[in-house]
Amino acid sequence: MPPRGLWERAGRTAYLAFCTAVFVFLIAPIVVIVPLSFNAEPYFTFTEGMLRLEPAAYSLRWYQNVMGDPEWRHALLNSLFIGVAATVLATTLGTLAALGLTHPALPGRSAIMGLLISPMITPVIISAAGMFFFYSNLGLTQTHLGLVLAHATLGTPFVVITVTATLAGFDPNLYRAAASLGAGPLRTFRRVVLPLIAPGVISGALFAFATSFDEVVTVLFMGGLEQRTVPRQMWTGIREQISPAILAVATLLIAFSLLFMLSVEWLRRRAGTR
Amino acid sequence: MTSRPYRSRIRQVVHATAFVLLASLSWSRPAAGSESLTVVSWGGSYARACQKAILTPFTAQTGIETRLESYNGGLAQIRAQVETGKVYWDLVDLEMADAARGCDEGLLEPVIAADLPPAPDGSPAVDDFLPDMLTECGVGMLFYSTVYAYNPTHLAGPKPTTIQDFFDLEKFPGRRGMRRSPLVNLEFALMADGVPVEQVYATLGTPGGVNRAFRKLDTIKEHIVWWEAGAQPPQMLADGEVVMSTAYNGRIFNAQVLENQPFVIVWDGQVLDHGVLSIVAGTPKLEAARKFLAFATRTESLVAVGRYISYSPARRSGTALITTHLETGVEMQPHMPTSPQNTARALHNNWEWWSDHGDEMNERFSAWLAR
Amino acid sequence: MSSKRPADGGVFALFGPQLRAVGLVLPLVAFIGLTFVAPLATMLSRSVYDPVVAAALPETLRLLQAWDGVHVPPEPVFETIARELRTARQERSLGRVATRINRVRGGLRSVLTRTARRVREAEGPAWRDTLVGIHAAWDDVQTWHAIRRAGERFTARHYLHALDLERRSDGHIAPRPDEYRVYVSLLWRTLVVSLSLTGLCLLLGYPVAYLIAHAPPQRANLLLLLVLVPFWTSLLVRTTAWIVLLQTQGVINSTLVALGLIADESRLAMIYNMTGTMVAMTHVLLPFMVLPLYAVMRTIPRLHMSAAASLGASTIQAFWRVYWPQTLPGVGAGSLLVFILAIGYYITPALVGGRSGQLISNMIAYHMQTSLNWGLAAAIGGLLLAFVLVLYLVYDRLVGIERMRLG
16 A cells, blocks of 8 residues: 555545535435324424434324325326336337347447437427327327327337347357257247346336336326326425325335335346446 | 246246236226216315315215316316317316406307206396306306415514515515416505505506516515415415415415414405306216206305305305304304405406406516516 | 348347348337327427418408508408308317417407407498407507418417517517517526536536445445435435425424524525525436446546556546546536436426526426417427437437447
């Protein structure tokens, strides 16, 4: 170890303090919400009882509120239905496209790639406005199908990117070996390719699902009363009557996203694409 | 090779996905009650009053399911539905200016006055409704008022008593809540600027008058928190987010009697208006909607709403029947916007002016707001 | 086609001809074309094409073609428009027609709707007197200019409007009246805010990415989680969190009051203004900066910097000359992502921006949902889209779009 000057040590401490502050900035808001969702009082700040850790200051009333509310239940079903349907669509189309994109002789690959990931790069307010105009001509606004198509569109770039990345790390010899052993293309695909790209496909699917599950702009523009999703309910809740029930939903969603994140990370490690 | 465990896992994932998909498909069906009548109103405590006073008894009597949705005024959603040909609102509780405009634009079904129920004493509906309440496309329901209120726990020192005080940042520093709309705010501004009640709309009719109103709003612009839903002002007052806020009088009343909030209403300069119930043109459930309209505008229905929230019925036969609050027994009369002691300086909203100038004012207001 | 060529690439060894590759890509290309490109095309056509008035008042507009534009039009024009307005009212298109004409000249909505309502009982032959009797505006040539202008199927009006300009009745283009001018300043504000956010995210994200990229693997994983948790957490949840923290009676203010740092009546206004927008958006966008930076940094051996240092360069020099240039692809990707997300952001400013924290996307939403001026919303969207497209192409030239990664 080279000897360090005083300045360098001070600089390093300042640097670490800065990074810590940024991490706190990133995490604190999310952490703060969780205990507040157990507040027995309808306030958004810690009551004295909560700080003294009195059990009476905490309650599950906001969770009961949310669970007992048919609107939230309906919203959850909508979110799940739209999310799953959009994910299936996005994952199927996206995986096929990624397989095609990795073919070295595919003409105009860069242009195609640009087109396929454009929904991710376009500000969603613009996509949503365009979709509203186009889908209302087709009578698809205020239908579940319209939102499934919209969310699938927004989710495909993630599938394309993750699966392409997984495929990029593969040894083509594996496929040649399978072919030389007499396996037909479909069989080889099922037995060799699919297992290998599965982590990429699944993490792409999770990305797509998370995109749909968190999406609110297209729902605001195109959804009707029957298509209220969880984020849409939260939107109204935040704008109009922010009650701690929102915090209970938020906490549930945090748990949900943690689950998602850990699955994706686990799959990524597995696939060794990083 | 690891292909076997992988394959079985993939199969599991596929099965699970298919299950969730099917399950959510079959679950989301029954929830989509497309048979029920969708009634759109103003949310919060007013919607709760309507639910108890009108919607629930209506379903009990007719067997027609209803569903109460909330909105924050304006014709935009109705226009969008009629323009895209997908009407999913059946009845809407509108501000009078919007009802007039919507009628002119063909967005609302004409009312058949003969269908409306007579007063309890048998006098026909056309005589029982107060003047101007029966219009081509809508039936007047209740008088409400936009007032301003403050929370004494967050406002130390002297208390505001006039509409001028709302604009007086020196005497009463702090943030104010106002509805995100030019409606009523322009009137407040002119009254606070010294324009007599009877000249407010004449003044607004001149370009200089509109400028004057915006200039007055400019003086407090940086201190305004804008609200959209009627449920927000009581909340902002309770949270101390604002020291005073304009609000619908009934919302403040409900917070006072049901949540024991210490709010105080300043009636000086209140702007009276009335809500109108209309049927959206092109609704596929016109028959049921007409039934609902007739039921909702019975004297009994209007009185019941008025005894949950302090809004005054639009029928002559209703006024005397507003006695006490149905939940707490509080005497209603002192809280009614039309009570004489509250109308010393009260402005009647000129809906004709607003239905003519609403678009320009909205555009100008949104430009003003964004600067 | 290429069936004689040996199958040479990766997975496609087993699919054979190149045609298959195209076949695999095609479904998604078609899907995106239908569900994404076609909608954008519809939006762009909406911004210049509007047939509503032309379809509702065809005869009137045909007669107005021959009009001199100086005097009030002759009697037949009055008769025709009275008839066509009445029909429009019956067909429920009057609202749409009146709205559009009203946008060309304010105040005409009520003239048209009132006329259509009253003209039912009216009878000829003195149509001009009848209409002028209903509203004096019918005696004003400007009314007729407005109707003629609104009747154009193709129009640049919305784009002019989006740039705070208008075409006067004599044909030349001039700025709109001062009290209606808002879009240029809002576009400018959006640009400035987006650039500041990009800068802020880079400033906060770069050191953090460096720390994670060069930490020992165990700790790096843990630190990475701290970035990934907000990245995966729902946008609405994070926005709610900031409301809870920043509002007047929120956690931060209450803590400051409890600590005696501020007085109870002078709580800080940190939300429902530009501060709220900036803070919450930095939080939302920061992971989009950190992740690409991290992805690039972890491939850079620290050895390079030590080598430079051992050659006598100071730490700062070594960083600036050796390390920074190698991270540029990450800086580019992160900045592009953050900037593009920022200029189109809608949800967060709408919820925590109050009045002063609104951006151009809030105006798009306003015209989509409240004023229903869809042509104008489409035109603002079109301007924004063109801007994003330019950025995208520049990025593709400089870095290459294929290198877009998700961290």
